[in-house]
Amino acid sequence: MGGVETLARQFEDNRHRLHSVAFHLLGSTADAEDAVQTAWLKASRADFAAVENLPGWFTTITVHTALDQLRKRARLGEQSLSAMAGLDNDPALSSPGSDEQLLRSEAVSRALLVVLDRLSPAQRAAFVLHDVFDLPFDQIGDLLDRSPDAAKKLASRARAQLHAEPAAEPRRRAEHLEVVTAFLAASRGGDIPALLQLLAPDVVRRVDPVLVPAGVPTDLRGAADVAKETRNFTRRARAGAVLLVDGVPGIAIAPGGRLLAVLRIGIGDDRRIHTIDIAGDPDRLRAMVLQLPETER
Structure with a gap:
């Protein structure tokens, strides 16, 4: 013994x-x-x-x-998808659960977990073990039953998927990231005045039917109505993370890093939000390219 x-x-x-x-x-x-x-x-x-x-x-x-x-x-x-209609009643979102506490203590972002979930198991392991835990590639190769060179290539391919190419208009992307980040912060706090500053007067919110209960419109128009609705979903917003959706700043709703929905944010030349397209259909989510914003590098 x-x-x-x-x-x-x-x-x-x-x-x-x-x-x-x-x-x-x-x-x-x-x-x-x-x-x-x-x-x-x-x-x-x-x-x-x-x-x-x-x-x-x-x-x-x-x-x-x-x-x-x-x-x-x-x-x-x-799939980590669940009925979003029931998410707002989940006590884990009103007080920090074990996943949320660990996200903070590990200093790992929700956005990183979301994009890691898009990698193959071998790519994810190679990237995490080398880039996060500093294991050498010969040891990673042994763990994955691959050569050190093969393990290195897996990590390299993972990085390529995680990080977007430099933006054609880096200043524009940076400005849009600021707007989306501010929108997420205002949504988390139910800050109506801040939301009204960020939303264009004629903003349109569209949502996949799978995400809303019967009776809730899939299209909603007008800054006042969209801001009021957003205040009703502060718990969802607490599980949000800013990332790039097909190269454009957006928001993933991902409790514990598990993807449930994606908000595609359309921003005009006035730096105000004109469209919010909320996707939760599994096929739509799978077709999206999700990557880390520059601030996550």
Whole structure:
């Protein structure tokens, strides 16, 4: 029992780091906890007497477990979509839940988790392990059963998908990012005066029918009505993240980094919002290219 007890102590000493690795790979506190617990069960049942580097061994088991979960998601075509109509009654959005607390403590943005979810399991693992946790590519290659060069290429392809090409009009994109960021902040606070400053008088809000209950119009016109409606959805806004949607600044609604909807924001030359197109249909979401804004680099 002495060996198992020593193993348990060392595992506990490494638990926070292992959980952080699993969270970055899986994007969910619950899934990360499951992965770490599974890793412990595997470690405790293995012949570990000859293991020289226990922290590295724990990491290997945790990464393999997380990769198994990611591959299962890919095979099943798992979507993180849920009925947005019920989201506003979710107590997890009115007070910080475990995912939200971990997002803050890990200093990982919701936007990063959203775009990471678009990568293949191998690309996500290569990027996270190298760019976030500074693992060398020879070690990453061993974890992924690839050569170091192949692991390096996976990480490079991941970066290319995460980051957009430089904007043709960088100043214009920067200005639009400021407007979208201000809109999200005003929406979170239910700040009607600020919203009215940002919205054009004839603004149009369109929403996929799948996101609203019966009786709620899919089209809404006018700054006053759109601002009033926005104030009713402050909890949704708290789960929002600014990112690039097909190269244009927009907002993802993603509790715990899990994508539920995307707001495409149309901004005029007057730097005011003229259209808000809220997409939640799975096919529309899958067709969108989501990338990190320059501020996330």
